[in-house]
Amino acid sequence: MSLIDFLQRVLGKETNTSKNVAKERLRLVLVHDRSSISPHILNALKEDMIKVISTYMEIDEEALEVSLSNEDESVALVANIPVVKMKRDYQG
Amino acid sequence: MGEVIVVTSGKGGVGKTTTTANIGTGLASLGKKVVLVDTDIGLRNLDVVMGLENRIVYDLVDVADGNCRLKQALIKDKRFDDRLFLLPAAQTKDKNAISEQQMIDLCNTLNEEFDYTIIDCPAGIEQGFKNAIAGAQKSLVVTTPEVSAVRDADRIIGLLEAADLPDPRLIINRLRPAMVKQGDMMDIDDMIDILAVSLLGVVPEDEKIVVSTNRGEPAVLDEMSLAGEAYRNISRRLTGEEVPLMNLDVNDGLMGRLRKLFGFSK
Numbered sequence: 001m002s003l004i005d006f007l008q009r010v011l012g013k014e015t016n017t018s019k020n021v022a023k024e025r026l027r028l029v030l031v032h033d034r035s036s037i038s039p040h041i042l043n044a045l046k047e048d049m050i051k052v053i054s055t056y057m058e059i060d061e062e063a064l065e066v067s068l069s070n071e072d073e074s075v076a077l078v079a080n081i082p083v084v085k086m087k088r089d090y091q092g
Numbered sequence: 093m094g095e096v097i098v099v100t101s102g103k104g105g106v107g108k109t110t111t112t113a114n115i116g117t118g119l120a121s122l123g124k125k126v127v128l129v130d131t132d133i134g135l136r137n138l139d140v141v142m143g144l145e146n147r148i149v150y151d152l153v154d155v156a157d158g159n160c161r162l163k164q165a166l167i168k169d170k171r172f173d174d175r176l177f178l179l180p181a182a183q184t185k186d187k188n189a190i191s192e193q194q195m196i197d198l199c200n201t202l203n204e205e206f207d208y209t210i211i212d213c214p215a216g217i218e219q220g221f222k223n224a225i226a227g228a229q230k231s232l233v234v235t236t237p238e239v240s241a242v243r244d245a246d247r248i249i250g251l252l253e254a255a256d257l258p259d260p261r262l263i264i265n266r267l268r269p270a271m272v273k274q275g276d277m278m279d280i281d282d283m284i285d286i287l288a289v290s291l292l293g294v295v296p297e298d299e300k301i302v303v304s305t306n307r308g309e310p311a312v313l314d315e316m317s318l319a320g321e322a323y324r325n326i327s328r329r330l331t332g333e334e335v336p337l338m339n340l341d342v343n344d345g346l347m348g349r350l351r352k353l354f355g356f357s358k
Contacts, residue, residue, distance in 0.1 A: 017275030023282055026239045030246055030286065 035068050035075040042066060049079065058085040094125075094207040096199045097330070098228035100252065100260075102244030104215030106236045107265040110301060110311075112212040113141040114320070115232075117310040118327025120169070120176035124207040127166065127177045129198075131224040132214040133189055136181035143308020144169060144178050153182035156194040162201060171313070177206075187220035199227025208330070217251060225252065231260040232292060237267055237278045246287055261292035263326065268297045269340040280337075293326035295319050296340055 046066045053059055060082040069078045099112045109132075116128040130138035133153065139145040150165035162179075169176035179202075182189060202209040213224035225231065231252050235245040245262070252260045264283055271277035284291055298319035304311040311320035312327070318338075325335045 019272070019275045019278050019282070022239050022278050023286070026242055026278075026286060029239070029243055033243065033247060034250070 031075055037068065042068075049081075053081065057083050057087055060084050094203050094209060095230060096203050096209040096211065096228045097230045097232060098211040098213050098225050098257075099232045099234060100213045100221070100225070100248050101215065101234040101241070102217065102248040103235075103241045106234050106241050107295070108215070108234050109137050109141050109212050110305065111232070111234050111263060111265065111295075111323075112138060112210050113310045114312040114323035115327055115330065116176060116208070116210045117142075117169075117171075118312040118323050119208050119210075119330065120172045121312065121324075122327060122331060123175070124331070125175050125205070126208045126210065127179060127202050127206045129179045129202070129209060129211045130181040131190075131195070131211055131220060133181045133220065134183065134186050135214065136183050138212050139167075139178060139180045140308060141305055142169065142178055142310065144180075145308070148180050151180045151182040152198075153185050153189045155179065155198065156190045162198075187214065187218065187223065190223055192223055192226035195223045196227040217247065221248075221251070222255075225255055225257060228257060231257045232263055233260045233287075233289065234263045234265050235283065235287075236265050237272075237283065242278070242283055242286060249287060249289060260289055262287060262289045263292050264294045266297045267294050267340065270342045273342055291337075292329055293322055294337060294340065295322040295326075296338075 046064060049066065050059065050061055050064065063080075063082045065078075065080040067078050069076045099108050099115070101108045109130075112128055112130075116126045120126045128138060128142070129152065130136050131152065132138070136151075139148060144167050147167050150160040152165070154160045155162050155165045166177040166179055168174065169178065199209055199211075211224050211228060214220035233245050233248055233252070235241045249260055252258075262284070264280060267280070268277055272279045280291065280294055296318050298311065298317055300314060300317035301311050301319050304314060304317065304320075310323075311317040312323040314320045322338055325338060328335045
């Protein structure tokens, strides 16, 4: 324990305790662990997305790609959806 | 009809077998009729923790394969007359020596005769785990206050829920209250919060567990053991009784006293 850590502990400022480090590391690792969803669920999500988007535009269903991407501190849902044609009704 | 409860953890070495032995013995002490099933085929240990290793003749695989009758394989714990039994795992086979269907059938049979069938699950998430949970109705997840153990517990909880064993209950094992107070160990709320499951009990780190394992006498039988008391409480909770969490407060120690002295008490 460094002198600064020691002083912080004596003063009750325990922001950098190993417990908090553990909690933060656990939080991040679980975000990644839990984001590995099954292909089955990913497929269901894909189909639902196609349904919703098709109301507004014509998309290339074959080329549609959906995946989860892990960044350092977050997980993003990345979808690449080629649009074939806009539906006239919604062109404004 | 009784209950079939599987004790899981994912990670090895967090205390599944110790927990199974103590809960089983605790329930038998409460007058319940209990059978413990060791499903860790190839790496059996529940027999030694229970002190029953010298009396094994037949095992789980023998029963599943029909080499013996179930009654012949059940080892009676003489500390309890006719209330506590062990069905040991086979030591020379592997996890594939038994099927999920065989486990389901076995659990159904045991459940007709016993108030509690407690299944000690092997570490890992492979076939041994699948076999262990196949015939269970309820599940417990044992973890310790470490990143690795909690991470694996999270994975196991996901798998239990996917296998239609909802609402697993958590046992936090080997908690060291002094370290928690010092900010060097995750506390109970941290883990409950992260895992989002209900808490069944907290077992403090206790050297008496080593002694009880040495002797083959579960700590739950030791009135002086703190961990034993925690397991007695957990056993009572399993029967539906409401038992408050043990007070694990520690004396303040040097830091606490210093802080109070300087008026920084939290």
